[in-house]
């Protein structure tokens with residue numbers, strides 16, 4: 634073998650070994666979760682990292698959903714804020730989420746009935762309450778300005794949380810108070826759903842329905858999952874955060 638050919642052959646062999654070893658040492662991608670909360674956390678990670686995957690919305694998918702019926706894996710009770718669309722921020726498609734939205738995710742008889750329909754008739758196993766940063770409904774509740782029309786009916790649902798926090802944490806003011814109200818109001822909304830709906834309460838006691846609460850950050854796109862009190866199942870304990878690793 635000529636020296637130049639020999640050098641080339643050795644070089645190619647070394648390159649091949651390098652590629653093989655590199656593949657062996659490369660971190661394997663995390664498996665895609667199949668549990669309801671895991672799917673939402675995974676989808677939010679894709680969204681927050683700008684790697685949204687377009688779900689199927691073609692005619693065959695629509696036809697199948699019409700003939701087979703819907704089987705959403707999560708009820709999402711969220712604020713109506715136009716910057717917080719659940720299907721986008723959790724990267725989900727047609728038939729995946731049963732969404733109940735009001736400004737400030739407040740609970741009325743009508744939206745309790747919607748939640749009950751999902752958990753009882755559609756057998757949806759997870760109820761997520763999703764608050765978000767800079768929530769106008771929370772800011773309106775904290776404001777001293779008089780509110781017009783039906784708005785006082787809405788803020789009345791958030792006022793007990795504000796009153797309690799002002800008593801227990803009188804030092805909290807401005808943004809710190811607002812952020813704390815947003816988090817406590819998510820927990821309060823889950824408690825309200827559980828207290829007011831015997832159907833939800835029984836399904837939760839039987840282990841057929843779980844709760845989760847999160848706060849969506851308008852700027853980062855990340856949902857921070859809150860640790861729930863033990864009577865709500867204490868789910869999820871881990872992970873506390875999802876999304877950007879550098880966050």
Ligand SMILES: [Zn+2]
Pocket residue numbers: 712713714736737765767768769770771
């Ligand atoms: Zn809001």
